[in-house]
Amino acid sequence: MTTLTPHTGYLTGRLLMATLRQPAFVVIMLIQPMIWLLLFGQLFKRIVELPGFATGSYIDFLTPGVVVMTVLFTSGWAGMAFIDDMDRGVMDRMLASPASRGAMMLASVLNQAVTVVVQGVIVVLVGLALGAEFPGGIAGILVMFLASVLLAAAFSCLSNGMALIVRTSESLIGFSTMLTLPLSFLSSAMIAREAAPEWIQTVSSYNPVDWTVVASREALSADPDWGAVLLRLAGLFVVAVVTGFIATRAFRAYQKSL
Amino acid sequence: MTHVRGTAIEAVALVKRYGEVTALDGLSFTVPAGTVFGLLGPNGAGKSTTIKILTTLSTPTSGAATVAGIDVLAHPNAVRRAIGVVTQGSGTDRQATGRENLLLAAHIHGMRGRAATARVDELLELFDLTGAAKRLVKAYSGGMQRKLDVAMGLVHRPSVLFLDEPTTGLDPQARSEMWAEIARLATQERLTILLTTHYLEEADHLADHLVIVDRGRLVAQGSPEELKSELRGDAVVVELAPDASVDSARTAVEAMAREVTVTGRTIRARVDNGASAVPAVLAELERAAVAVAAVTVARPALDDVYLRHTGRTFAAASASASGSGSEEVAVA
Numbered sequence A: 001m002t003t004l005t006p007h008t009g010y011l012t013g014r015l016l017m018a019t020l021r022q023p024a025f026v027v028i029m030l031i032q033p034m035i036w037l038l039l040f041g042q043l044f045k046r047i048v049e050l051p052g053f054a055t056g057s058y059i060d061f062l063t064p065g066v067v068v069m070t071v072l073f074t075s076g077w078a079g080m081a082f083i084d085d086m087d088r089g090v091m092d093r094m095l096a097s098p099a100s101r102g103a104m105m106l107a108s109v110l111n112q113a114v115t116v117v118v119q120g121v122i123v124v125l126v127g128l129a130l131g132a133e134f135p136g137g138i139a140g141i142l143v144m145f146l147a148s149v150l151l152a153a154a155f156s157c158l159s160n161g162m163a164l165i166v167r168t169s170e171s172l173i174g175f176s177t178m179l180t181l182p183l184s185f186l187s188s189a190m191i192a193r194e195a196a197p198e199w200i201q202t203v204s205s206y207n208p209v210d211w212t213v214v215a216s217r218e219a220l221s222a223d224p225d226w227g228a229v230l231l232r233l234a235g236l237f238v239v240a241v242v243t244g245f246i247a248t249r250a251f252r253a254y255q256k257s258l
Numbered sequence B: 001m002t003h004v005r006g007t008a009i010e011a012v013a014l015v016k017r018y019g020e021v022t023a024l025d026g027l028s029f030t031v032p033a034g035t036v037f038g039l040l041g042p043n044g045a046g047k048s049t050t051i052k053i054l055t056t057l058s059t060p061t062s063g064a065a066t067v068a069g070i071d072v073l074a075h076p077n078a079v080r081r082a083i084g085v086v087t088q089g090s091g092t093d094r095q096a097t098g099r100e101n102l103l104l105a106a107h108i109h110g111m112r113g114r115a116a117t118a119r120v121d122e123l124l125e126l127f128d129l130t131g132a133a134k135r136l137v138k139a140y141s142g143g144m145q146r147k148l149d150v151a152m153g154l155v156h157r158p159s160v161l162f163l164d165e166p167t168t169g170l171d172p173q174a175r176s177e178m179w180a181e182i183a184r185l186a187t188q189e190r191l192t193i194l195l196t197t198h199y200l201e202e203a204d205h206l207a208d209h210l211v212i213v214d215r216g217r218l219v220a221q222g223s224p225e226e227l228k229s230e231l232r233g234d235a236v237v238v239e240l241a242p243d244a245s246v247d248s249a250r251t252a253v254e255a256m257a258r259e260v261t262v263t264g265r266t267i268r269a270r271v272d273n274g275a276s277a278v279p280a281v282l283a284e285l286e287r288a289a290v291a292v293a294a295v296t297v298a299r300p301a302l303d304d305v306y307l308r309h310t311g312r313t314f315a316a317a318s319a320s321a322s323g324s325g326s327e328e329v330a331v332a
Ligand SMILES: Nc1ncnc2c1ncn2[C@@H]1O[C@H](COP(=O)(O)OP(=O)(O)OP(=O)(O)O)[C@@H](O)[C@H]1O
Pocket: A257, A258, B018, B021, B022, B023, B041, B042, B043, B044, B045, B046, B047, B048, B049, B050, B088, B198, B323, B324, B325, B326
């Protein structure tokens, strides 16, 4: 008798509905990645002249980077909804009901997935409008979204797990900010791997954020190395499953504090 | 209410420690099925802690409990399907409508399609929320929110309903509506209801049985009538004038009555017959040259039961308890 699937459906519906009811939030979510693409695109326009950049256009290069940074900055906040629920008594009511813990986690992940895909579409459209070219075509774009969703899953689980442990928005904000900026700069999101110092190159090869960027750029290129793409997607999948599992265990930590 | 069908809730020697704080200190009680059971006590007494353990939210440091015949520690999920829970404060999603809140609760409990919507409509009607069903909960009044809370706890027709302070913070009108609803649920739907309250009046009005809890321990139990009849006679309360000597007053009252306690400038005592004792008490006070501001006589109330078992008045206990969430002080 599994309740995971139906509960995930109902709980995801609740979260999506709550998002849609905050139009200001929706607008900000949609505008933010556009601003990044425009701003960074201008700021770093001539960076491609550095040795190590394969493409001649920074917008081509930057678009997947901004998609991935958006994922981080969006899903890093997933736990805020958990904290809201704790403050409002919704969490306790859920936990005293037969609601599946796995479904509570998965619903948050799916909500984030929908958000990051919508944001991703916006970034791609703006990129195209700015003259970006994606030789990998639709398939490449879909792979980028898949990688982004896996990264969003890992990150929102991390954020949710942390929320269940620290239980205050202040601590969660601190945790999330502490993590997102370094993780994005310790990756090739903004700057080609070969243009970064050697130690950053080493660190970034263990960074799931970098796996997402590399898999996306590779899939968007004219002649993708599918082996490299699959390897990184598999890595992201494992990270997402493991963080999901650990984060779901964090419900126990939360209940211990009650 | 005499339809006893066995035991709905059994708590055995529950202990709960939070670090240095002992919230529950060996609490045991039994709730017969189909009754309204009141858990009465001041702030920090351990009422919410008891509810959290019985509803599987929290686990006791030691002790055991069954709800609807199911062990809460061994089979928490089975307990969750059998119970309805209304937590202290609220548990509604404020960004959703009343109807959406109820539907989600129904769906979580495995109800589907028309069965779910029919039940939701029935509850909206029952709690007089049909008109507000499509409004967001954040626009609800406190009373409406609390009604929605209770409705959500009833969606799946549980056999045991837990209500943690269902009327705290409600205005008198909303409170009496809630009382009527709780009484109706108990008699017509034959639910077992465990409710906690700060209000002695509420426990007296609603509960078939009640336990008085203080600092995590049971201090008294029985029906409100039983508890009150433990106290022979009437309560006499003497308010002293500002310049009167409390010590001489105490000596004077002790000569005429028993169970004398002093709180500030108020002296409480017990006499067999209030009407005839008052003139004698006043004469004695006058002889001792004590100025009196007011004297009242009261039939025994639960407040007196509380005073007798804990040595504190209920209001004083509620006011002195620190560090707990509620700002409410009981008025009995
Ligand atoms: N999660 C917690 N962590 C630490 N201490 C707690 C926790 N929950 C309750 N306590 C402490 O346990 C004691 C009992 O609290 P509880 O909430 O059960 O009281 P209560 O009778 O419900 O009071 P109130 O009428 O104010 O709701 C209090 O001293 C409280 O501070």
